[in-house]
Amino acid sequence: MKSSFLEKALSRSEKLTKEQIRILLGEVVDANDKLEAALQSMYDGIVVCDLYHEPLFMNKSAERILRIQGTWEGAPLWMSLADEELKDFFYKSLTSEETIMGKEFALQSSGGTRIVAISLSVLISDKGISGTLIHIEDITEKRKRETQLRRAESLAALTTLAAGVAHEINNPLGSISIRIQLLEKLIKAESRNAPAMLKHLGVVNEEIDRLKHIVVDFLFAVRPMDIQLLSENPAEVMEEIAELVQPEVEKQGIALRLELGKNLPQLLMDKRHIKQALINLIQNALAAMTEGGILGLKAEYRDDEVQISVSDTGTGIPEELLTKIFEPYFTTKKSGTGLGLTITFKIIKEHSGDISLESKEGRGSTFTIHLPVPQAEKKSLPRWQDSATDAGSHKEV
Template sequence: MNLKKTEVTENELDFKQIVDHSLNAKIITDGTNVIYINQACLNMLQVGKQAFIQNGFLHYFHPACQEKCNQRIQRVLAGRQAELAEQKIVRTDGEVLDVEVMCAPFYNNGHTLVQIVVREITERKKNERLLLQSEKLSLIGEVAAGIVHEIRNPLTTIKGFVQILQNKNAENGKYLDIMKSEVERIEKIANDLLELSKPQAEIFKQENVVDIFKDVLFMWETEIFKHHITVNYHISDDDIPIFCERTQITQTFINLIKNAIEACADDGEITAEISKNDQEAIIKIDDNGAGIPKAFLEKLGTAFQTSKANGTGLGLAVTYNIIKNHNGKIIVESEEGSGTTFIIRLPLYQQGAEKSS
């Protein structure tokens, strides 16, 4: 079968079609009236076109964001830049969505209009909050474990001497019984605190690690674009099933992609590869950043051990803990000046894993 080659120049392309079918919400306004709105925006807000035009675009921004949004539009109309900003919009059903909003000039027939591009980031913000909470819990857990360790040693000594005195001094037995009871109560509190610091049971189920990674990569798309980072992404299979707690694995990928972005200078490069063998899913994240000093490599995964000037090491501590709880492994290869590679190995999903869990 012969296929006829079609040559199309840029000038012949129907760009309105491209905008109409964009996944990002797009609005064009003169500052007061809505000139254009695409279907993605109507779908995001769950509103009809006529209702949107009648209400005006500011109506759908959260009251706390309306003044800021209007100021940004006026800046663009005045010929100045309006940087990417995080704001909130309100759907017709009352649900509040986290969004990124970009305002840029749109020139048409000698008139300056404003193009508003809106991208929903509700899921990303949710994951960021989960990550922050996880880091806080990790810190509390490590502090609690340290405190318990310091408390239990002297408690054991005191308890031992109280038992000796009980055997030798029946006269003061009542007071010694109270002392022993109180020591045991402190001991129980310490043990409970130690138990609290351990990872809690989560709901594990079959998930496609490729889908999870793609979702996280999409979350970081704006930061990647902002820093002109090139991302090379390779997968050996569209469906690589693992048995996991999805939120925790999502947090792991968030941490590692975030670290890779921060490690790369502007115009850097990140390579991500996902593959599998007979038993494992293998996720490899490589950056061409500054690398990790040898002095810190052995300490990776320990809270407060980091080579970053403003880092805490908690993100990687959480990551190592999550992978350990998933019976996985983390391998780190790094050379100063050449970059860092994180390799995660997670067991593949096995039929009947839910029953055994």
């Protein structure tokens, strides 16, 4: 910020009158205020530390993301942090004066887990190294968009998969035609060979069954859906689903917890398909709870959308699989097709909705379907209904 004008003034400071110094200081303060206002209004977090790793400046975003409580002045940065992992990271990287580019952390905030990328670089002034500049970027939304893009791509890949399926179909077809040729030969030679003929026919039947399976599953996943959107009451849909799955849930020794927000708005949906989407999620949830647990079904009106979640207290999903599970044919189950979530995703997309997911290994998973509220419904609802404080009904079934 040192301008050549200021430098010149500084070199002649003895010759300046009091009034000139006052004007000059006024300008410096002004420029400083502007710079500080710009840094304070940044969405990214900025921290400047001196050579003793004590913060000289920290903007509001940095205080919020790092969850600094109280003052950060007069102590090395890591001393003001509560999060052990961050403490350790800043201690090690600041004391070793390393340059770090975008090291990622998953931090807990009041609104859930946020992913932040932290970069450290040395602060160089005319007199050499004078400290460290820390840049903190919240990349949660960026990551979400990337995941969504990947999912959309994998849906597009479904179509390409048609080629793969055609190939799969070709193999049993080849085998079928060989068996048929063999049969023809046998029949031509003599019909005494009935047992051999039946054996070939048995194989032919098996291959045909295999083909049917491949084709039926595949068609279900790629077929354009015949979606008929009607105005429906989401609470009613949830109650019907709960009733439908209750016997299976009970059989597995699992408790069902149904939570319905008050005044859920009517939604445009194809009830049959939405039910299918939910059942796919519930089946996965039940499969993840082999030793009992709680199946949560919840619907609430939040942030201008209805959020319907299916949660379980089961195995959870390892982080490295989180981006894979929506891919067609991805399964970890012996008898799974790996199309359950693909179909659910497709149904939700047909409703202009979205699906998000939180999972912790060993703890369980929550899949949340976000469905838009039609404009007309929004207008007829007072804003105060749109809130997380919406008590609603809550029952253990």
